[in-house]
Amino acid sequence: MACDVPTRVLRFGIKTTPMHLAYDEILRVWEEADELPELDDAWLWDHLMPLAGPPHGAVLEGWTLLAALAARTSRLRLGLLVTNNTLRAPAHLGKIATTVDAISKGRLIMGLGVGGTRQPDGPHPAAAEYAAYGFPLPSPGEGLARLTETITVLRRMWSEEVFDHDGPFTTLRGTRNGPGPVRPGGPLLLLSGWGNRTLRIVAEHADM
Numbered sequence: 001m002a003c004d005v006p007t008r009v010l011r012f013g014i015k016t017t018p019m020h021l022a023y024d025e026i027l028r029v030w031e032e033a034d035e036l037p038e039l040d041d042a043w044l045w046d047h048l049m050p051l052a053g054p055p056h057g058a059v060l061e062g063w064t065l066l067a068a069l070a071a072r073t074s075r076l077r078l079g080l081l082v083t084n085n086t087l088r089a090p091a092h093l094g095k096i097a098t099t100v101d102a103i104s105k106g107r108l109i110m111g112l113g114v115g116g117t118r119q120p121d122g123p124h125p126a127a128a129e130y131a132a133y134g135f136p137l138p139s140p141g142e143g144l145a146r147l148t149e150t151i152t153v154l155r156r157m158w159s160e161e162v163f164d165h166d167g168p169f170t171t172l173r174g175t176r177n178g179p180g181p182v183r184p185g186g187p188l189l190l191l192s193g194w195g196n197r198t199l200r201i202v203a204e205h206a207d208m
Contacts, residue, residue: 013041015081018060019050026065027072034073041109042073043081049129063096070104077107082192084115084126085146086135090153090170091177098157098181106182109208110154113192114143144197145169151189151205158186 014033016026033039046062049055062080070078088096101108116126117140124130130137138146149167156163157177165172181187190208191201 011040013039013043013076015043015045017045018062018065019045019047020053020057021060022058023060023065023068026060027069030069030073030076034076040077042069042076042078043111044069044079046080046082046084046087046115047126047129048087048133051125055128063100067100067103070100070107073104073107075107077109078104079109079111079187079190082111082113082190085112085150086115086130086138086143087133090150091157091172091175093150094154094157094177097154097187098177098179101181101183101187102179106187108187109190110187111190111192112147112150112154114140114147114198117143140195140197144201147191147193148201148205151191151201154186154189 014029016029018026030042033042044062044066047059048061050057050059062083066078066080083093085093097108097110116124116130116135116137118124118137119140124137127137146169149169152167153165153170153172153175156165157175158181162174162176163172165175188207189205191198191206193199193202
């Protein structure tokens with residue numbers, strides 16, 4: 001009997017956690033991976049301080065590092081798994097992502113998640129870095145609302161020449177984003193998280 005279930009392609013990638021590592025070490029891994037046709041994707045994370053090991057250890061900022069690695073690779077799709085939505089204003093994040101997309105010639109996958117929130121059963125693992133860098137931990141509800149607003153701003157930055165935005169957390173006037181993304185409509189949007197409310201946002205907005 002014929003089966004109409006769509007075929008899923010199994011892909012493999014790498015994720016390098018830029019914690020307690022130097023740039024040259026990460027670059028070596030990405031350049032080697034770029035030469036291996038069996039690997040399709042390469043990912044970083046989005047933290048500002050180590051989450052394990054010595055607290056004084058080195059951590060490279062994710063989007064800055066991603067831009068550098070995009071310039072030194074030519075084939076791998078790349079992104080942050082996933083961007084912490086609370087660390088950057090929505091339009092600023094859109095400009096950063098568009099720049100990396102241009103550098104990579106359209107290889108960016110826009111990974112995005114809520115980021116840290118206040119948890120009723122104990123501190124979030126990233127609470128220390130939020131305090132160290134001056135970011136307040138939002139409630140889960142606020143975190144999800146901010147994520148939804150950022151998705152709206154990103155989509156508009158990647159599809160409209162100029163726009164205004166009046167949202168619950170962000171007001172924009174005359175926002176332009178040139179050059180635009182390489183791919184019409186912008187990079188594929190990969191959303192990550194947990195819980196039923198997050199899954200609803202994924203179902204409504206995610207490409208991946």
